[in-house]
Amino acid sequence: MRELTAGDAADYLRSSGRLPAGVAVSVRELSGGVSNLVLRVDAEDRPPFVVKQCRERLRVALEWRARLDRIWVEHATLRVLGELLPPGAVPELLFEDRDEYLFAMSCAPDDSETWKTRLLRGDADPAIAAALGGYLATIHSDAPNHPTRDASLADTSLFDELRVDPYYRTTARAHPRLAPQFDALIAAMEPPIERRALVLGDFSPKNILVHSGGLVLLDFECAHLGDPGFDLGFFMSHLALKRIHGVISDEQYRRLADGFLGTYFERLGDRLGSSEDVERRGVAHTAACLLARVDGKSPVEYLDGPGREVARRSALALFAQAPDRWEFLHRVLDSEARVHPR
Incomplete structure (x- = not known):
């Protein structure tokens, strides 16, 4: 698995065909989580979106590791909740990359x-x-x-x-x-x-x-x-x-x-x-x-x-x-x- 960073995520998105080669992109890491990398992607002429990639070692003081495939549990749950709850109550799924243990979803409103x-x-x-x-x-x-x-x-x-x-x-x-x-x-x-x-x-x-x-x-x-x-x-x-x-x-x-x-x-x-x-x-x-x-x-x-x-x-x-x-x-x-x- 290629562990993305805010510095190389734009290259990944272009090389994987998620974004066109010439599009201007800015990426920043979102804070708050201990178990995943969460990146906000702003690309010209399209709404911002979030890329979430799993990490094996959780960022806590004690040693704590968890399976990477837990990200697909989240992906499956988002699919169900997107059908059950009112529009916008959970992010919309955009794409997934099973080999890299990541998926992309819509971004919450800027005033969140x-x-x-x-x-x-x-x-x-x-x-x-x-x-x-x-x-x-x-x-x-x-x-x-x-x-x-x-x-x-x-x-x-x-x-x-x-x-x-x-x-x-x-x-x-x-x-x-x-x-x-x-x-x-x-x-x-x-x-x-x-x-x-x-x-x-x-x-x-x-x-x-x-x-x-x-x-x-x-x-x-x-x-x-x-x-x-x-x-x-x-x-x-x-x-x-x-x-x-x-x-x-x-x-x-x-x-x-x-x-x-x-x-x-x-x-x-x-x-x-x-x-x-x-x-x-x-x-x-x-x-x-x-x-x-x-x-x-x-x-x-x-x-x-x-x-x-x-x-x-x-x-x-x-x-x-x-x-x-x-x-x-x-x-x-x-x-x-x-x-x-x-």
């Missing part, structure tokens, strides 16, 4: 910024959270049986490699007394086939772009058929972390959580089994993901030492009290925020 960026400056719009709840419910319930779904999405090995092992098993080694709870969560992540959702595995504010015309969802290399509770816990742990960090208030956190969860469960109904069971699993995964973002292989970068300790204590309290409803989870987090303020 990540929802993470907005949250970190205290801009916590519950309407965005509610819209995301609706999107995720549609993905979870409708994608598994969609005619464009690729058979590769039934494979959970990449999810294990990119999420279960670095997040859950690594964290369990740091907290041996919690190993049985983590083992039980892992074992339950392959529910009966009729209750499996298309789980994105990385549904977080950094992978959601906000612009004047709406939202764009990104990054799907962890997607698989599995437990919808993981996506709920992964997402909710990010909201809790922003609250712990102090960039959103307790009231803002509640409005975001209520908007997201209310729309999600209203749209989902009982199509993946009882909503109470999905809720219970989502709450359990929130505790696990919260602890994993402190003591797993990919700790959240914006918390300082005291913030990490509050997050750790909050997660351990959730494990100890084992709430099975969102309201009980919120109360535990409220209690920990009062006992261990920043």
Whole structure:
């Protein structure tokens, strides 16, 4: 595989016939990811587009490698979501190069910024959270049986490699007394086939772009058929972390959580089994993901030492009290925020 850079991507695009030989091209690397090279390409007389190429070694402090073919999981997921979601909600696929482990997609609007960026400056719009709840419910319930779904999405090995092992098993080694709870969560992540959702595995504010015309969802290399509770816990742990960090208030956190969860469960109904069971699993995964973002292989970068300790204590309290409803989870987090303020 030829590993592209911003400096030689234009030559690749010309030599592979993706762009004419004489066209003027500028390329710059986009920031934010740890597992892929992402390049924005601006060529004259055509809309800008993005080239995404997989990298084997992830850019984190600990040694972490992953299979290159995960990029085709993302490609397959984009194809399904492009059919399911409103126009523009995910990038449009343009071309692929299987030998070079890359594909190209449409570029988000120029006024886009990540929802993470907005949250970190205290801009916590519950309407965005509610819209995301609706999107995720549609993905979870409708994608598994969609005619464009690729058979590769039934494979959970990449999810294990990119999420279960670095997040859950690594964290369990740091907290041996919690190993049985983590083992039980892992074992339950392959529910009966009729209750499996298309789980994105990385549904977080950094992978959601906000612009004047709406939202764009990104990054799907962890997607698989599995437990919808993981996506709920992964997402909710990010909201809790922003609250712990102090960039959103307790009231803002509640409005975001209520908007997201209310729309999600209203749209989902009982199509993946009882909503109470999905809720219970989502709450359990929130505790696990919260602890994993402190003591797993990919700790959240914006918390300082005291913030990490509050997050750790909050997660351990959730494990100890084992709430099975969102309201009980919120109360535990409220209690920990009062006992261990920043």
